Amino acid sequence: MTVDDLPTRDLLNKNLESNRAQELEQLLKPAVDLIIDFVKKTDAGEQGIGPHFDNPRDLYKILDLDRLDELFKKPVKNGSSDSAEKMIATFRTILHNSVNTWHPGFMDKLYASSNAVGMLADLLLSVLNTNSHVFTVSPALTVIEQKVAQKYASLFGYNGAHAGGLTFNGGSWSNITSLQMARSLLFPETKLQGNVKRFAIYTSVHSHYSVEKAAILLGLGANAVFKIPVDEHGCMRVELLEPTIKTSIEKGYTPLYVNATAGTTVFGAFDPFIEISQICKKYHTWFHIDGSWGGNAIFSTKRKVALKGCELADSITSNPHKMLGVPTTCSFLLVPDARIFTQANSLGAPYLFHNIRDEGENFDLAKGTMGCGRRADALKFYLGWLYYGTSGYEQRVDHAYDVGEYFARQISKIKGFDLVSDIPPPCLQVCFYYNPTPDKKLSGEQLTRVTRFIARKLHTSGNFLTDFAPNPDDSVSGVDHGEFFRVVFNSPVVTATIIDELIASIQKFGKEFITSNEE
Missing domain, CATH: 3.90.1150.170 (Aspartate Aminotransferase, domain 1)
Known part of the structure; x- marks a missing residue:
């Protein structure tokens, strides 16, 4: 069959997206009105924190999830005039059966609600619906991430011409990537041969579990993580770090990576970075700071003293989606020289990367990650900062x-x-x-x-x-x-x-x- 033989009706399904602008008007406008009313009532004390569910399965009935086969066979968009009303009703049901992070009484996890500019940024990302893996499909978003990461890195004392960072899907993935980079850069042969040594990782007993998960994911194993006791304030006892490193060497391990924390998950403690850095230099290990929670204290003239010495780290994780109210997720991995991202993580993929003239800068950001598809989370931080x-x-x-x-x-x-x-x-x-x-x-x-x-x-x-x-x-x-x-x-x-x-x-x-x- 040739193209000329195809009926016109097979080339255009008028029942699918034949009037996209009209659908946007029918769905977005009432949804935005609902959201504004929801926030207004929250601010007026008329909208609560959200329902409590003793049994998660109660939501199956509330959300009609036990009827998915039937619902998917008879979609909301079936040509009826009330399609928009049905979709908005579902929107409303989900909204009112979720936790209301806009409520001032939301004091649960390490984040709070977004805000108007955050929603604007998320809307723009949804409208563009592009992938920030290569420059050609995300030109504006790529250069925004490059320059915002450079400015962000400078707050932490990374002031070199190539300082910067990339965004990852949450603090855990930023931490995991930092360990991968440490192994790849300190022991380049691992990119081909795998774990050529029994590598050891050191972190405090109060550190985030992503450090241990990183060891598991990279094939080092959880037993390769040596946990250092903390003092009465929850800070790593640095006087025990070097003896632990020595003991691990005696057991046949090669020191690879020390993780310090800026704002531990439970107590919010900040480890002593200057002292840790000195030991890292002595044993030629990578020094990473997990500032997923406390990193953005760097914005405060009064509070950033807790981050003294952070500029000595080889990498820093910091999450604007926590302290700064940027929509989740938005996590940066910052480094003194962003060129190491491609050095540690890039592979040849000519079907994707077309060798754009970069003059030393990487504008195909996926070259610097161990993944490919990337949402341009830096835009949310950029608009919020603006x-x-x-x-x-x-x-x-x-x-x-x-x-x-x-x-x-x-x-x-x-x-x-x-x-x-x-x-x-x-x-x-x-x-x-x-x-x-x-x-x-x-x-x-x-x-x-x-x-x-x-x-x-x-x-x-x-x-x-x-x-x-x-x-x-x-x-x-x-x-x-x-x-x-x-x-x-x-x-x-x-x-x-x-x-x-x-x-x-x-x-x-x-x-x-x-x-x-x-x-």
Whole structure:
């Protein structure tokens, strides 16, 4: 059959996307109105934190997920006039059965809501729907990422002509890539031969689990990760790092990589970077800083002292989607010389990379990654930085730190609250136990029951969503001190009044716990 033999109707399906502009108008405009109304009601105190589900399977019925076969056979777009209304109804159902991160009481994980400019950036990325793997299909997005990464890197003291970075799908992938680069650059033969030595990684016992996952993924194995104890503040005990390295060498390992943390996941601690760097130089290991959580303290004139010595690192992970309210995900891996990305990760792929004249710069960004497809996450950070400016981000960071310190100081004065965090807290989370019967000592198991009861009540009240965690030191000591609250203060709309309401709510639900147990 030749092209001339094909009927015209087979070349154009008028039922699919024949009027795209009209569909945008029918779907986007009412959706945007819903979102604006949702945020308005949240700000007015009329929209809660989101429903609590004891059983995740309850959502199957609410979202009609048990009928997928039937629904997919009869799609919403079936020519009927109410197609848009049906889709918006589904949109509304999902919106109102999700966690409302715009709510000032969202204090659960290490991020908060996005904002208007963040949504604008995500919309632009969806409209463009391009891949930032090669310059030809994403010219503007490519150069934006290059220049924004260069500016971002300069904040951390990477000021060379080739300083910069790339974005990856979250802090874990930035950390994993840094380990891959360390192995590839320090031991180039591994690109062809694999792990030619028994490599060792060193990190604190409070570091993020992505360090161990990186070791597993790269074939080093979890046993290649040597974990260094921490001090009473949760910081790596550097005096134990070198003895650990020496012991690993005696066991036949080759030191490869030291991970330090800027803002640990539970306590928010910052490791001592200058001292760690000195040991890394002595043993010729790669020095990486995982600043996924605390890295953006660099925007604050007052708080960036915690990052002293960060410019000595070979690589730094930092996530604008956490402290800065940039839409998830947006994670950078920053280095003093961005040319090492292609040195460590590139392979010849002439069907993709067409040797664009770059004069020393890589404009086909996928050459610098171990993947291919890339969403241009740097755009979200770029537009946010343009909108709020460096001073705006500094105000956001300082406000969050101030709110956390206010909360810590307030509960330190109240009987029954037992702070685990320092005052002021090293980062934006405050860890504490609450004993509603302070004159009676509770076991670790009892404190866990109290914590979980109150956390659930805070959520079901519609006013607060907080997190809790076991003490990470318990796994080392073998002693169960019980789970404590880990409350994160990251939203610019949190006020002292809201903090006072949180404290009062914890006390209120503590009394309910006592009553429920007496019965």
